[in-house]
Amino acid sequence: MIGPSSSHTAGAVKVGYLARSIFKDKLNKADIHLHGSFARTFKGHGTDRALVGGLLGFKPDDERIRNSLQIAKERNVEIDFNLSDLRGVHPNTAKLDLVGENKEMSIIGSSIGGSRIKIIQIDDYEVDFSGEMPTLWVLHKDEPGEIGIITSILGNYKLNIARMVVFRNKKGEVGSAIIELDHKVNDYVISNLENMDDIYQVRYVEPF
Amino acid sequence: MHYNRIENLIDKAVQDDIKISQIVIEEEIEERETTRTAVIEKMNENLNVMKESIKEGLKKDHTSASGLTGGEALTMQNSDNILGGNLYRDVVVKALAVSEINACMGKVVAGPTAGASGIVPAVLLSLAEKYDIEDEKIIKALFTAGGLGEIVSKKATLAGAEGGCQAECGVGSAMAAGAAVDLMGGTPEQVGDAFALALKNLLGLVCDPVAGLVEVPCVKRNGFAASHALTAVNMALSGIGSVIPPDEVIEAMMEVGDLMSVSLKETSEAGLATTETGRKIAEDLKDI
Numbered sequence: 001m002i003g004p005s006s007s008h009t010a011g012a013v014k015v016g017y018l019a020r021s022i023f024k025d026k027l028n029k030a031d032i033h034l035h036g037s038f039a040r041t042f043k044g045h046g047t048d049r050a051l052v053g054g055l056l057g058f059k060p061d062d063e064r065i066r067n068s069l070q071i072a073k074e075r076n077v078e079i080d081f082n083l084s085d086l087r088g089v090h091p092n093t094a095k096l097d098l099v100g101e102n103k104e105m106s107i108i109g110s111s112i113g114g115s116r117i118k119i120i121q122i123d124d125y126e127v128d129f130s131g132e133m134p135t136l137w138v139l140h141k142d143e144p145g146e147i148g149i150i151t152s153i154l155g156n157y158k159l160n161i162a163r164m165v166v167f168r169n170k171k172g173e174v175g176s177a178i179i180e181l182d183h184k185v186n187d188y189v190i191s192n193l194e195n196m197d198d199i200y201q202v203r204y205v206e207p208f
Numbered sequence: 209m210h211y212n213r214i215e216n217l218i219d220k221a222v223q224d225d226i227k228i229s230q231i232v233i234e235e236e237i238e239e240r241e242t243t244r245t246a247v248i249e250k251m252n253e254n255l256n257v258m259k260e261s262i263k264e265g266l267k268k269d270h271t272s273a274s275g276l277t278g279g280e281a282l283t284m285q286n287s288d289n290i291l292g293g294n295l296y297r298d299v300v301v302k303a304l305a306v307s308e309i310n311a312c313m314g315k316v317v318a319g320p321t322a323g324a325s326g327i328v329p330a331v332l333l334s335l336a337e338k339y340d341i342e343d344e345k346i347i348k349a350l351f352t353a354g355g356l357g358e359i360v361s362k363k364a365t366l367a368g369a370e371g372g373c374q375a376e377c378g379v380g381s382a383m384a385a386g387a388a389v390d391l392m393g394g395t396p397e398q399v400g401d402a403f404a405l406a407l408k409n410l411l412g413l414v415c416d417p418v419a420g421l422v423e424v425p426c427v428k429r430n431g432f433a434a435s436h437a438l439t440a441v442n443m444a445l446s447g448i449g450s451v452i453p454p455d456e457v458i459e460a461m462m463e464v465g466d467l468m469s470v471s472l473k474e475t476s477e478a479g480l481a482t483t484e485t486g487r488k489i490a491e492d493l494k495d496i
Contacts, residue, residue, distance in 0.1 A: 002314070002315055003310030004313060004323065004421070004422035005422050006366075007366075007368070007369060007474075009322060010322060036369065036470075037473065037474040038369075040475040041417065041420030041474055041476055042420070044274075044417065044421035044476075063315075090369075091470070091473065091475075111367070112367055113366035113368075113370060113371075114320050114357070
């Protein structure tokens with residue numbers, strides 16, 4: 001990895017990178033809110049450059065991280081930093097408010113040490129995943145049998161579920177499922193899921 | 209790795225009459241569903257990055273953006289007045305070298321973290337040089353270090369922002385001590401003792417970096433923590449055990465971390481960061 005801090009640099013790159021993968025749209029603007037230790041030491045630890053580097057698609061050992069703020073400018077991505085108190089979260093946490101061509105998304109991620117991270121919120125959905133395993137995030141209709149349909153499709157492709165977190169804000173509306181798998185997921189599995197009537201959105205991230 | 213306690217790693221190693229590194233390697237093969245060759249090759253890449261970072265750190269021409277770091281390793285390497293012998297000098301010099309490169313945003317292996325990345329390579333590679341130990345054995349010892357670190361990350365934390373520097377340089381020193389005992393042919397129990405001894409003695413270490421940079425006191429502290437590991441290795445190999453077992457030391461570290469004020473956990477709001485000089489440096493660097 002590129003120094004100087006595994007939590008504040010490498011972890012921050014991962015948060016940015018995963019946010020980019022989940023957002024998936026072309027990024028025009030990112031409002032980055034830094035909390036706790038991130039807010040206090042971000043310049044010295046290169047957290048600003050790391051988060052932006054991740055958003056630009058750089059991985060933790062990419063030497064372009066050092067110049068990511070400049071590269072963002074060249075790519076016409078507007079970046080704004082704010083210091084925030086996000087309450088009740090890990091001391092190394094950032095909230096990324098992303099604006100693209102057609103949509104906006106807010107993602108909160110924490111860097112929990114030794115370059116391990118956790119994405120804890122996407123828009124209004126509480127989630128919990130590390131990006132250390134192939135991970136699917138599926139938004140689906142909240143109704144009986146829906147989880148069964150998703151897991152059956154995965155089972156048909158011999159994909160074993162290691163961990164699963166389901167969440168919904170309101171009964172009968174949209175459910176969110178985080179599914180961590182033992183194996184990588186092919187595009188046709190994702191298309192298969194996306195083509196189901198009651199599945200609204202599928203996002204997939206792979207470990208690096 | 210499915211082990212959550214160092215005690216269980218030691219028991220398994222004793223029971224099967226194998227090294228701890230072998231258990232960690234086998235767990236890695238199973239978890240990643242890959243081959244032994246692939247797992248070893250991946251660690252070999254890490255070893256190469258470690259060697260490269262030491263080499264880079266001993267070159268003349270690097271200074272961190274703040275100007276606070278650069279050249280320390282070389283200064284000590286070139287000094288004629290180092291007490292304590294060549295091994296001691298090597299350990300400190302190598303730890304400084306890696307840590308300097310980290311401060312300059314160079315490439316390092318984060319183990320347990322980037323801020324504490326100098327300790328494990330310094331201890332293992334200095335011993336390997338002195339006793340002419342081949343890479344294959346160093347790689348195995350790195351798995352021991354990794355296994356010990358992973359258990360800390362599961363049971364407690366490796367984040368300075370959560371546990372203070374005891375969770376970074378403290379754990380780095382403990383990982384290096386345990387791995388070095390494994391490298392030098394110590395028993396699995398001695399690996400646990402060296403780990404526990406090193407970590408115990410760094411409990412309470414705060415994270416108070418000047419100007420929020422991973423430089424002061426971090427770079428030199430890597431040198432201290434590496435020589436500290438060497439003391440733990442010598443105690444353990446000579447048969448001195450740790451009264452408090454390693455897993456309980458990890459629990460104690462987490463408790464101390466929880467009790468530590470947030471101002472001393474990577475926020476630069478107290479300690480060295482807010483000394484007169486610390487504040488002045490932060491003020492001078494504001495616009496960099």
